[in-house]
Amino acid sequence: MGNNHIITSIANRILTITISRESAKNALSLSMYSELTNALKLLDNxxxxxxxxxxxxxxxxxxxxxxxxxxxxxxxxxxxxxxQFLYQIASTKKPIIAAVAGPAIGIGTTMLLHCDLVYAANNSVFQLPFAQLGLCPEAGCSDILPRITGHVKAFEMVVLGDRFSAQDALEVGLINKVSSAEDVLSIANDAALKLTKLPENAVSTSKQLLKRNTEKRVLDSIAAELVQFETLLNSEQSQKIISSFFNRK
Incomplete structure (x- = not known):
């Protein structure tokens, strides 16, 4: 059942997927995850x-x-x-571009690891606060992130869990470009339009080849992470942290 918190529109063969739940800082509910999964299935099909x-x-x-x-x-x-969303975004065959502005926390950062181009505004704030919640990384982050940044940087990001800027993200290779918040979506759309002018088979084959050695590994990592994530989530320590988080709100 949709709550209109995920808005999809189509123009010029581009599917735009907008997260729109500003009253809750665009936090992703279960129904929003389902809508995101359906949108990515639509893209591929x-x-x-x-x-x-x-x-x-x-x-x-x-x-x-x-x-x-x-x-x-x-x-x-x-x-x-x-x-379902994690497995879908990790295995989508067609290109996914992200246009990020403001907070991109937790899954807001890890989903970007599965995107093919990422543009971020200079007001973006990234964070992987898993250990702070008594949890471990998810979405294949434990496999993909150290391959991009190296082990010590990845450990800093997922265990210390400090916030980092778009410039930081650019320097470690997580994003393609930094712009103003006003321009970030049009920059992403320009890149999408460029892709639509290229031979489709060449684009999808290139994506598959770039991921051919890692896709199974990433899917296996997601599965392994989920086992550990659930164990930690049900632990007394994590439950205490999370309930104090709710009481603070």
Whole structure:
């Protein structure tokens, strides 16, 4: 059941997917995860679609999981909407471009690891606060991130969990370009339009070749992370941290 928090539109063979739940800082609920999964399936299955652009607003990409909703979703198995989204974004065949502005926290950062081009505004704030919540990385982050940044930087990001800027993200190779919040979506759209003018088979084959040695490994990492994530989530320590987080709100 959709709540209009994920808005999709199509123009010039580009599927734009907008996260729109500003009252909750674009936090992702279970129904939003389902809508995101369906949008990415549409991208792959519709021959008229070439590329997706995922974005939020000029002030917020997503504050991450809606924790209360996430914890009502039951076991982290393949029926869980969040898990379905992780597997879908990791295996989508057509290109995905992200246009990020404002906070991109938790899954807001890890989903970018599965995008093919990422443009971020200079007001972007990234954070992987897993250890701070008594949790471990998800979305294949434990495999992809150290390959991009090296081990020591990845450890700093997922264990110390400090916030970092678009410039920091650019320097470690997580994003392609930094711009103003006003321009970031049009820069992403320009890149998407460029892709639509290239031979489709060449684009999708290039994506597959770039990922051919790592896709199975990433999917296996997602599965391994979920086992550990669920164990940690159910631990007394994590439950205490999360309930104090709710009480603070």
């Amino acid at each position: 519709d021959p008229d679609l070439y590329v997706a652009v995922i974005t939020g607003s000029q002030t917020c990409f997503t504050a991450g999981n809606d924790l209360k909703d996430f914890m009502s979703g039951g076991a982290l198995n393949e029926q869980h909407p969040t898990v």
